[in-house]
Amino acid sequence: MSSATSQQAVTPSAASEIVAPEVRTLAERVFNQLQDAIVRGELAPGSKITEPGLSKTYGISRGPLREAMRRLEAHRLIERVPHVGARVVKLSIQELLELFDVREALESMAARLAAEHMTPAEIAGLRDVLALHERQSDLKSGEAYYQREGDLDFHYRIVQGSHNRMLMTLLCDDLYYLVRLYRTQFSASGARPQRAFVEHHRIVDAIEAGDAELAELLMRRHVSASRTNVVDRYAATLKQEAKL
Numbered sequence: 125m126s127s128a129t130s131q132q133a134v135t136p137s138a139a140s141e142i143v144a145p146e147v148r149t150l151a152e153r154v155f156n157q158l159q160d161a162i163v164r165g166e167l168a169p170g171s172k173i174t175e176p177g178l179s180k181t182y183g184i185s186r187g188p189l190r191e192a193m194r195r196l197e198a199h200r201l202i203e204r205v206p207h208v209g210a211r212v213v214k215l216s217i218q219e220l221l222e223l224f225d226v227r228e229a230l231e232s233m234a235a236r237l238a239a240e241h242m243t244p245a246e247i248a249g250l251r252d253v254l255a256l257h258e259r260q261s262d263l264k265s266g267e268a269y270y271q272r273e274g275d276l277d278f279h280y281r282i283v284q285g286s287h288n289r290m291l292m293t294l295l296c297d298d299l300y301y302l303v304r305l306y307r308t309q310f311s312a313s314g315a316r317p318q319r320a321f322v323e324h325h326r327i328v329d330a331i332e333a334g335d336a337e338l339a340e341l342l343m344r345r346h347v348s349a350s351r352t353n354v355v356d357r358y359a360a361t362l363k364q365e366a367k368l
């Protein structure tokens with residue numbers, strides 16, 4: 125009995141649950157800053173990150189920093205490499221393809237469920253998000269289609285609209301930031317930003333019409349087109365890096 129209790133006290137997972145509220149708040153802020161820097165590429169994929177370095181940059185103590193790094197790792201944005209330490213995630217092409225396989229299957233499922241379960245108010249909210257995107261200068265010029273995270277992200281809203289908690293956990297929590305990283309850094313090329321915007325409208329139309337089958341099909345094609353685009357650009361980037 126006593127050995128079970130003492131064992132529980134020293135396991136890392138149990139220790140990480142016991143975090144003081146002020147540490148949690150600081151860690152949350154640092155997590156948000158770091159995830160944004162990683163998603164936008166300010167912290168380059170594959171680059172090494174150290175606790176003393178970050179502690180200096182963000183002016184915070186090791187406790188909250190360690191908690192923030194634990195969250196970044198849980199969200200797959202940093203990985204620990206034996207004998208190297210922590211570094212910003214850098215997927216291989218194969219891993220990126222696997223991520224898109226999962227995205228295609230799960231997001232098309234989410235669109236089907238959204239057509240069945242989204243309320244008129246939620247659909248109106250989705251249209252508001254698209255109206256907001258339409259006013260963005262990067263989209264107007266066709267340069268890029270940047271979507272802010274969470275409620276301002278079309279894909280996030282569809283998953284919420286599925287009303288399926290398991291899907292929400294997988295897509296809006298577990299994989300969300302990793303997918304965002306590749307969407308943000310590698311999706312803008314040619315006519316893709318504006319085409320993606322048009323496709324978003326078609327998906328909402330299908331959801332509003334309650335056409336689950338069409339919503340699913342359109343989302344599958346939409347993510348598939350995004351995959352081709354992202355993977356091509358990522359492959360070109362890796363090739364370029366290999367030359368340097």
Ligand SMILES: [Zn+2]
Nearest residue numbers: 278279320324
């Ligand atoms: Zn999209």
